[in-house]
Amino acid sequence: MINIQHISKEFGKLKALNDINVTLEGGECIALIGPNGSGKTTLIKTILGMVVPSAGQILFDGQSIEQKWIYRNEIGYMPQIGQYPENMTIAQVLDMMKDIRKMPENKLDLELYHAFNLPALLSKRMGTLSGGTRQKVSACLAFMFSPKALILDEPTAGLDPLSTEILKDKIQREKEKNKLIIISSHVLSDLDDMVSQIVYLQDGKLIFHKTLQQLKEDTGTQKLSKAIAHVMSLPNQPNEGAVHE
Ligand SMILES: Nc1ncnc2c1ncn2[C@@H]1O[C@H](COP(=O)(O)OP(=O)(O)OP(=O)(O)O)[C@@H](O)[C@H]1O
Structure with a gap:
């Protein structure tokens, strides 16, 4: 679905990105992990067309994304910190996005909207929301238009435990519908x-691209957090045992 070819920035x-080559397919939930400043957000923004690479190209469903915008309708993006017009209410923000996307009401995915109880908060202004409620609005918008791919940057930051479970459950179900989910997070648990x-x-x-199973086997650990701690303590590794690109 997303083919990243020799991307540098x-x-x-x-050099925030240095000759990145990786293919990300539907039906996978892919964690984008690395130390602070390793280039995760820059890579996400490059996929979204918000950062123009210095070299290389990205294909979405086989088509170069360069100078094209229509592919963005196929990607739901949940930013680390959602930027919204602070004077608008939640209802106005949702209506504005629905107007822009022009998707009929009966086609919208409103599962998170209801699960996060947003109908009770519609008249609240964005500038007055708690961090967690702002995250809920961002999550709702990312999933609402049933995109083929979802890019979630620190999606659980600020969410309470119940809301975190609701979001994780939604992510799992979307993955099962053969969507591509990319998650950047430091909360490995x-x-x-x-x-x-x-x-x-x-x-x-890119140090490696592997299945979770392979990573656990390679590091002899059963938990992602332990496996990544192991990797971080090693000198740079070549892209061994990788998912076939
Ligand atoms: N617009 C910019 N101008 C200059 N430098 C930038 C810009 N955006 C990112 N960088 C630099 O590029 C490097 C990669 O940053 P990036 O935000 O992609 O890292 P990250 O892996 O997402 O980090 P974190 O885990 O802290 O969110 C950093 O050194 C950062 O300072």
């Missing part, structure tokens, strides 16, 4: 029972 002298593959970045380089 420089910010001045800094949240990812353990959800993810099927790991993409690990360090200093802008």
Whole structure:
């Protein structure tokens, strides 16, 4: 579904992404993991067309995304911190997005809207929301238009335990519908029972892309958090035992 080919991105002298090659397919829930500043958000923004790479190209369903916008309708994006017009109410933000996307009401996926009890909060202004409620609005919008791919940047940050479970359950069900889910998170305990593959970045380089099972076998651990701690303590690894690209 998403084919990342030789992507590099420089910010001045800094190589935020260094010749990244990776293919991400539907039906997988892929964790994008790496230390702070390793390039995860830059890679996500490159996939979304918000950052223009210095070299390389990205294909979405076989088509280059360069200078094209229509593919973005196929991707639901939940940013780390959602930016909204602060004076608008939740109802106005949802209506604005529905107007832009022009999807008939009966086609909308309103599962999270109801599960997060947003109907009771519709008249609240975005600027007055708690961090967790803002996250719920972002999650609701990411899933509402039934996109083929979902990119979730720290999706559980600020969510209470029940809301975290609601979101994890939704992610699991969307994966089973053959959607591609990409999650960037430092909360590895949240990812353990959800993810099927790991993409690990360090200093802008792809260190490995493997199944969770393979990573656990390679590190001799049963928990993702332990496996990643093991990887972080090693010098850079080549992309061994990788998912076939
Ligand atoms: N617009 C920008 N201008 C200059 N440097 C940038 C810009 N965006 C990112 N960088 C730099 O690129 C590198 C990668 O940043 P990025 O935000 O992609 O990392 P990350 O892996 O998402 O980090 P974190 O885990 O802290 O969220 C960092 O050194 C960052 O300072």
